[in-house]
Amino acid sequence: MKLVLVSMLFSVIIALAICNNAPVFRSGRFLIVREDTTIGTVIGKLTAVDPDGPEDLVLNITDDATAKLVRLGPMTDVPNHGKTADILLHTTLDRDYASPTRKLVFVATDGETSTTGTVTLNIDDVNDNAPKFTQKSYAARIPSTAAVGVIVVITTAIDPDSSYGGIVQYTMNTKELFAYQAFDVNLYTGLISLKMPLVTQKGRDLHLVVIATDGGGLQSAVNVTISVV
Known part of the structure; x- marks a missing residue:
């Protein structure tokens, strides 16, 4: 009987040793x-x-x-x-x-x-990127007889940040009063359109600066030259 108990105890010890989780x-x-x-x-x-x-x-x-x-x-x-x-x-x-x-x-x-x-x-995400325009500068030609409302050029800026940091809005700045009065930039698309006749500006180059601002306030700017022909 003792031999059986010893054998069983030995078997349990071996089983416990083998059973390593x-x-x-x-x-x-x-x-x-x-x-x-x-x-x-x-x-x-x-x-x-x-x-x-x-x-x-x-x-x-x-x-x-x-x-x-x-x-x-x-x-x-x-x-x-x-x-x-x-x-x-x-x-x-x-x-x-x-x-x-x-x-x-x-x-x-x-x-x-x-x-x-x-x-x-x-x-x-962290808002660590300013919007970046797809071109270093933009240039367009427009007839002096162009109708009010015509699309002149589309400026585009890309911001890889997510959420509000990747939302871009566009505004315009220029030292030329006539250019400021003659053109409009869409706040959400960067599309520049004509808002007054250009008949008096034939042969001139008009200069704008478009500013792209993201939801966190980071900005970049691009020069736009519009030649009236």
């Missing part, structure tokens, strides 16, 4: 970070636990793409035989000319088994 991540799966966040800022925490060991947990980054974006701070202990480490920003972020969502991949290993975890990094 993989680590489990306990940290959040989503992070939200502004695109102007400075390098070295703590943007989150990575935490994993593994009650059955056999060795202390080790947290690591698994791929080059994640390593370019973030790094892990020193590991510290947490309950249930766990480890945690700060996730620190490792590079400057840009959501205007790159994806606003990035995947961060980490691994937790206990010396025998490993678990891979993915954290989605969502990058919040």
Whole structure:
């Protein structure tokens, strides 16, 4: 009977030794970070636990793409035989000319088994771009007999920022009184149209400056020359 009990106990010990559960991540799966966040800022925490060991947990980054974006701070202990480490920003972020969502991949290993975890990094927009005109300058020719209301030229500025920061409005500025009186720029489209006859201006070049302003107040300007023929 004693031999049977010893044999059963030995079998249980072997079974417990063999039954090594993989680590489990306990940290959040989503992070939200502004695109102007400075390098070295703590943007989150990575935490994993593994009650059955056999060795202390080790947290690591698994791929080059994640390593370019973030790094892990020193590991510290947490309950249930766990480890945690700060996730620190490792590079400057840009959501205007790159994806606003990035995947961060980490691994937790206990010396025998490993678990891979993915954290989605969502990058919040900052109004860090002024509108940019599609041309360095604009030029147009218009007959002196052109009818009031005719479209003269369309100026276009692009702003890659999202939400209000990407909304562009157009205004006009000029030192020439007649040019100011003769032309109108549409606030929302940048379209310049004629609003009074040009019969007295034949042979002249009229000069305007169109200003594009985004929802955050950032501006850019472009010169427009209109030749009356």
